[in-house]
Amino acid sequence: MPYATNADLPxxxxxxxxxxxxxxxxxxxxxxxxxxxxxxxxxxRAHRIAWAAVKRSYVKDGERWVPL
Known part of the structure; x- marks a missing residue:
């Protein structure tokens, strides 16, 4: 199901x-x-693609996700 806002995300x-x-x-x-x-x-598949998109702009530094 598509997400209308960020508040709807898992x-x-x-x-x-x-x-x-x-x-x-x-x-x-x-x-x-x-x-x-x-x-x-x-x-x-949509969740995997979404995580891949995030990883093109962010990297995990310890417990935090930070911009590249």
């Missing part, structure tokens, strides 16, 4: 990512979810 995403990274995650997830209609693993 709790682990909201708890660990800064606001801008959450924006990236939400936009990437929504796009991937929309383009994979009919695929049985659509939601799982």
């Amino acid at each position: 709790p682990p995403v909201r708890a660990h990512l800064p606001a801008h990274a959450q924006d990236i995650y939400r936009e990437a997830f929504n796009h991937a979810f929309g383009t994979r209609a009919g695929e049985p693993d659509r939601e799982e």
